[in-house]
Amino acid sequence: MDNLEIIKEIAISSSTKIVLLVIDGLGGLPNPETGKTELETANTPNLDRLAAKGICGLADPVAPGITPGSAPGHLALFGYDPVSFNIGRGVLEAIGIDFDLQSEDVAARGNFCTVDEMGLVNDRRAGRLSNEKCIELCRLLDGRLIDGVKIFVSPVREHRFAAVFRGESLALEVSNSDPLRTGIAPKSITALNSEANKLASVANEFIAQAKATLAEHYPANMVLLRGFSRDPRLPTMNEIYKLKPAAIASYPMYRGLAKLAGMEILRTGATIEDEFMTLKQSYANYDFFFLHIKPADNAGEDGDFDRRVRIFEQIDNALPELMRLEPDVIVVTGDHSTPATLKGHSWHPVPVLLYSKWCRPDRVSEFSEPACVSGGLGRFPATQIMPLAMANALKLTKFGA
Amino acid sequence: MDNLEIIKEIAISSSTKIVLLVIDGLGGLPNPETGKTELETANTPNLDRLAAKGICGLADPVAPGITPGSAPGHLALFGYDPVSFNIGRGVLEAIGIDFDLQSEDVAARGNFCTVDEMGLVNDRRAGRLSNEKCIELCRLLDGRLIDGVKIFVSPVREHRFAAVFRGESLALEVSNSDPLRTGIAPKSITALNSEANKLASVANEFIAQAKATLAEHYPANMVLLRGFSRDPRLPTMNEIYKLKPAAIASYPMYRGLAKLAGMEILRTGATIEDEFMTLKQSYANYDFFFLHIKPADNAGEDGDFDRRVRIFEQIDNALPELMRLEPDVIVVTGDHSTPATLKGHSWHPVPVLLYSKWCRPDRVSEFSEPACVSGGLGRFPATQIMPLAMANALKLTKFGA
Numbered sequence: 030m031d032n033l034e035i036i037k038e039i040a041i042s043s044s045t046k047i048v049l050l051v052i053d054g055l056g057g058l059p060n061p062e063t064g065k066t067e068l069e070t071a072n073t074p075n076l077d078r079l080a081a082k083g084i085c086g087l088a089d090p091v092a093p094g095i096t097p098g099s100a101p102g103h104l105a106l107f108g109y110d111p112v113s114f115n116i117g118r119g120v121l122e123a124i125g126i127d128f129d130l131q132s133e134d135v136a137a138r139g140n141f142c143t144v145d146e147m148g149l150v151n152d153r154r155a156g157r158l159s160n161e162k163c164i165e166l167c168r169l170l171d172g173r174l175i176d177g178v179k180i181f182v183s184p185v186r187e188h189r190f191a192a193v194f195r196g197e198s199l200a201l202e203v204s205n206s207d208p209l210r211t212g213i214a215p216k217s218i219t220a221l222n223s224e225a226n227k228l229a230s231v232a233n234e235f236i237a238q239a240k241a242t243l244a245e246h247y248p249a250n251m252v253l254l255r256g257f258s259r260d261p262r263l264p265t266m267n268e269i270y271k272l273k274p275a276a277i278a279s280y281p282m283y284r285g286l287a288k289l290a291g292m293e294i295l296r297t298g299a300t301i302e303d304e305f306m307t308l309k310q311s312y313a314n315y316d317f318f319f320l321h322i323k324p325a326d327n328a329g330e331d332g333d334f335d336r337r338v339r340i341f342e343q344i345d346n347a348l349p350e351l352m353r354l355e356p357d358v359i360v361v362t363g364d365h366s367t368p369a370t371l372k373g374h375s376w377h378p379v380p381v382l383l384y385s386k387w388c389r390p391d392r393v394s395e396f397s398e399p400a401c402v403s404g405g406l407g408r409f410p411a412t413q414i415m416p417l418a419m420a421n422a423l424k425l426t427k428f429g430a
Numbered sequence: 431m432d433n434l435e436i437i438k439e440i441a442i443s444s445s446t447k448i449v450l451l452v453i454d455g456l457g458g459l460p461n462p463e464t465g466k467t468e469l470e471t472a473n474t475p476n477l478d479r480l481a482a483k484g485i486c487g488l489a490d491p492v493a494p495g496i497t498p499g500s501a502p503g504h505l506a507l508f509g510y511d512p513v514s515f516n517i518g519r520g521v522l523e524a525i526g527i528d529f530d531l532q533s534e535d536v537a538a539r540g541n542f543c544t545v546d547e548m549g550l551v552n553d554r555r556a557g558r559l560s561n562e563k564c565i566e567l568c569r570l571l572d573g574r575l576i577d578g579v580k581i582f583v584s585p586v587r588e589h590r591f592a593a594v595f596r597g598e599s600l601a602l603e604v605s606n607s608d609p610l611r612t613g614i615a616p617k618s619i620t621a622l623n624s625e626a627n628k629l630a631s632v633a634n635e636f637i638a639q640a641k642a643t644l645a646e647h648y649p650a651n652m653v654l655l656r657g658f659s660r661d662p663r664l665p666t667m668n669e670i671y672k673l674k675p676a677a678i679a680s681y682p683m684y685r686g687l688a689k690l691a692g693m694e695i696l697r698t699g700a701t702i703e704d705e706f707m708t709l710k711q712s713y714a715n716y717d718f719f720f721l722h723i724k725p726a727d728n729a730g731e732d733g734d735f736d737r738r739v740r741i742f743e744q745i746d747n748a749l750p751e752l753m754r755l756e757p758d759v760i761v762v763t764g765d766h767s768t769p770a771t772l773k774g775h776s777w778h779p780v781p782v783l784l785y786s787k788w789c790r791p792d793r794v795s796e797f798s799e800p801a802c803v804s805g806g807l808g809r810f811p812a813t814q815i816m817p818l819a820m821a822n823a824l825k826l827t828k829f830g831a
């Protein structure tokens with residue numbers, strides 16, 4: 030019996046409310062000049078006050094030393110083991126552009142690429158097209174019907190697109206056409222079991238048609254497909270936690286991940302203030318809110334320490350708005366660290382702050398990485414955040430007699 | 431997918447270098463008179479400075495409360511789960527004397543013992559022979575050829591020897607001859623499956639010949655064999671981590687364990703200074719160094735608190751030599767604790783210090799057991815040390831998209 034099964038057995042529905050505030054890329058590293066991290070540098074009186082009243086710790090999204098992508102980082106926060114529930118590349122591309130993926134759809138990651146007169150791939154990214162060109166070419170390929178299967182082709186960015194196959198009885202066990210290197214021809218897609226013959230033949234025919242259509246569009250004169258996958262059909266958060274969960278996120282990837290977990294996706298504006306406003310407006314209708322704030326991660330990827338500091342201060346400013354709603358449980362954390370000095374996701378554990386009337390406060394009175402080291406939650410796997418939030422919302426009954 | 435499989439998938443080769451400095455039996459307990467452990471008592475300014483710049487914690491080699499032998503302690507440090515990868519007694523004896531074990535060899539632990547005129551064992555250790563006597567008797571038995579199988583008999587210490595069976599198609603599933611108590615006869619070795627018939631018959635014939643040869647050598651007039659085992663064929667550290675690893679160890683057991691993990695074994699002198707010199711001389715040729723320092727463990731086994739203190743000070747003195755090489759990642763830890771007050775290995779977790787440009791420093795500024803309690807690494811399984819070292823060396827890519 031794994032953790033989710035235990036939770037499923039002891040979870041109860043109740044009127045208490047949980048807000049999970051996810052600050053993307055929250056964790057940082059010290060500025061070499063000051064020795065202080067972004068979060069330590071930021072003036073965050075509201076978060077510090079909440080840390081003093083609550084309990085803190087450091088969470089590992091996957092495991093110590095492992096740098097998570099956005100999908101494993103979020104799955105862990107929702108309580109799913111991010112290693113067992115790995116989400117396919119195709120599905121991630123589709124949900125990352127807000128594609129309304131149906132449960133039977135098969136999604137693939139696509140590249141526009143360049144092949145030479147011999148048909149050998151000489152640029153897997155077709156010289157990185159402009160986004161405009163990508164949109165234009167996708168329009169040429171979108172909406173074809175092959176053998177009863179409809180194929181949606183949607184631009185992602187530059188040379189990237191998502192191809193979604195919608196039709197009956199599509200088994201998805203097929204190989205990739207993308208050879209993942211240059212100098213050889215795109216591979217024919219083959220079925221890895223007999224049920225997958227149909228998808229393989231439809232995909233090959235689609236590629237043949239695409240090649241014909243793109244012949245005059247050098248350097249983007251061919252397509253490569255990989256990562257055929259489908260909605261992983263996670264047990265929903267309602268099934269596991271008996272929650273009525275909602276997601277507030279301005280970036281499509283996170284709305285998509287929340288949808289995979291069975292959350293209702295709320296319409297929201299793009300700013301931090303917009304998102305807090307959406308929370309306020311929908312507060313009566315749900316008992317769990319995943320509120321996702323993106324810009325701290327972008328600033329980290331850009332290596333912009335000061336911008337991260339300002340974003341944390343902006344979030345701190347908005348916090349009283351959330352406090353006024355008086356949620357029974359507030360969790361403030363991130364899906365991974367994105368230190369400005371590393372300009373990317375990193376393996377460092379993520380600060381966690383949990384506040385409820387029933388938490389056992391520790392002696393931490395500042396929300397920062399070094400302060401969280403001494404927190405009462407200790408260092409723990411991020412998959413334990415949801416059970417802790419549920420317990421603090423008095424939504425878990427006793428295990429065993 | 432377990433942790434090693436994830437690491438294998440995301441590890442990349444790069445020019446950064448990792449030094450894993452293992453101080454055997456590092457952890458201690460307070461001196462009842464002063465209340466300070468050996469490490470707290472020792473004057474170690476260099477280690478303390480490194481602790482201040484780095485991140486500290488306490489690692490459990492196997493699990494809390496479990497006292498590890500040298501093999502599980504080291505396997506955990508190399509990243510292998512010491513419970514799944516258990517190494518047979520015979521293999522440990524053989525590698526502990528630098529025997530060049532081949533991958534198909536079967537090794538057994540041997541005892542010289544005493545049997546009475548009825549053939550019943552009355553001393554399983556033959557009165558604990560002198561080492562000289564052990565060497566002499568091994569010479570009488572070494573090198574026999576039975577049914578195409580060559581048997582190497584090599585002295586270990588006192589009544590102990592290693593017997594290695596080398597021949598074709600030797601399956602090792604056989605029972606022990608050692609009854610593990612006195613008053614009964616040595617057991618006949620039996621095959622536990624039909625493939626193992628050959629080894630059972632060769633081993634029984636070897637025992638019969640040994641009995642005849644030893645008849646005049648009372649009290650060592652018989653041998654007992656147990657722990658038939660073979661190279662466990664661990665995935666190598668190169669396969670898992672894509673490292674080019676080297677081991678510097680003056681004791682054969684640790685060279686043997688490093689060899690099982692696929693490290694190259696460097697020739698070195700016996701002192702701490704010799705070992706650091708070997709590191710310096712070979713530094714250009716590898717990207718991972720396991721540097722093993724033995725005497726703190728011996729001093730612990732001897733119950734010699736002060737000697738342990740002096741050894742820690744000696745290591746601290748040598749540390750600047752290592753620092754001058756500017757490794758990208760330095761880990762200082764032990765394979766287990768050996769408190770002088772307990773005169774043996776113990777279950778207490780082991781101090782860990784990790785330094786890299788990318789570690790997230792905590793507020794620890796002293797390398798000691800009580801200080802490490804507050805470290806940013808927290809308390810964690812020793813198997814996570816390698817993933818952390820790899821991450822800090824920027825040798826792990828992202829997991830999931």
